[in-house]
Amino acid sequence: MNETHKLLAVVEDDEAFARTLCRSFERRDYQVIQAKSYDQLAELLERHVPDYAVVDLKLEGSSGLTCVQALRDISDDMKIVVLTGYASIATAVEAIKLGADYYLAKPSNTDDIEAAFARDDEGDASIDIHARQSSLKTLEWEHIHQTLMETGFNVSETARRLGMHRRTLARKLEKRQLR
Template sequence: MTQENAESGLLAIIEDDAAFARTLIRSFERRGYSTIHARSHDELTDLLRQYQPDFAVVDLKLESSSGLSCVEALRDSDETMKIVVLTGYASIATAVEAIKLGANYYLAKPSNTDDIEAAFSRKEGDANIELDGRQSSLKTLEWEHIHQTLIENDFNISQTARRLGMHRRTLARKLEKRQIR
């Protein structure tokens, strides 16, 4: 899935949803990017042996691993690469970890190609961003804690349930209600 003569640079798309990955690939190739695609951390590692991407879009929750490990691998391969993390359920915990690991920006789905490309070009934070005066609900705080514990346990449900002191099935039900993508 590589296009040779792109002017915009090489873009790595790390996404396990095949349909969404195809959509991103087509959209970015129309904009002049060359693309490579990986569905997991292992596939990304193999690609990084052959290619040096200028940009990367990383899905936070991959089927076989955390996208955060991919962010770390991408940053280790090139300190100047522009990395955007894309997720269906944004949380403070994952946003903080993504930035600490080297992501330049963090976007919640649904985001389109314009949003992602704009994030690539952002160099500084925005001190004028609108602050939401609403306090977090108890459910949101619980979800943040669950999600942070999931990250700490590399998305292992059984281990996370043990650390949270809850039954595995209870945790699975909570996760079904709020999909991580």
Template structure:
């Protein structure tokens, strides 16, 4: 049976994970931490059945999307929020397709995450403005889509994008958000 106030945080940044853990514990959640897909699977194998999960999109060199898929397979009703410093349309779409309830870009706080857990429906009144997309944004989204397609393999992504691996690595460093 799913524990309604049990929260699984899958985050490889230890300091950030512990900060989130303490904040959610003050709100009455029981919190489990995993820093990888393997650690998540081990906790689930122990019989833990969280009602909520926060998953970082990029776990070291791996994708958090596999964690989303694993969590969704465990419980179809679980509220899963993907939290990332590498936000893009491509990964947002993939996260939702794989079962995430919501997708938040860092920096986000406990209030933002808890509000995302509470949201059941989309917002039809969300503004649909004709925002101008810069070339840098289009480039970033193309890079991110390629990263998703290659499972965040930098070398293969660079090859597909027709750029040197170091060039891609520098671009990724510049866009990194904490």
């Protein structure tokens, strides 16, 4: 990553986080363009083709997955990292299917993101798979989210498939918002 002025698109609706991320990458010789939504990204993509992109999974009013798809449509070589505060297996799989190269859970910093950009496409079989075990709550949330996706986010059908009362599922969803 020695070349200067690599173009990076940051798609993030949290202004404070986006500002910090942009400044940090600018200090590392990236030229940064920033969008808060899919519509803003679409406008930027009419004038720019980024080399790299960092996309928040949950944008106000839309999904970052639509941004991932738009970015991938304009360049097969672009490195795309999806960030989310609510990581799940289901959203990770969808992000990768739509063209993301990597999926990182927040809090991730510039070093984490740049390390993801630097990875090759071959994968790394030496990664320690026991480094971070999921808690029971995380596994439950991932299972709920996967079932929600399978049912098209139909809460009643999801509750039926999970064998729980609809109100119980609704309470669980209120505690941990979908992102």
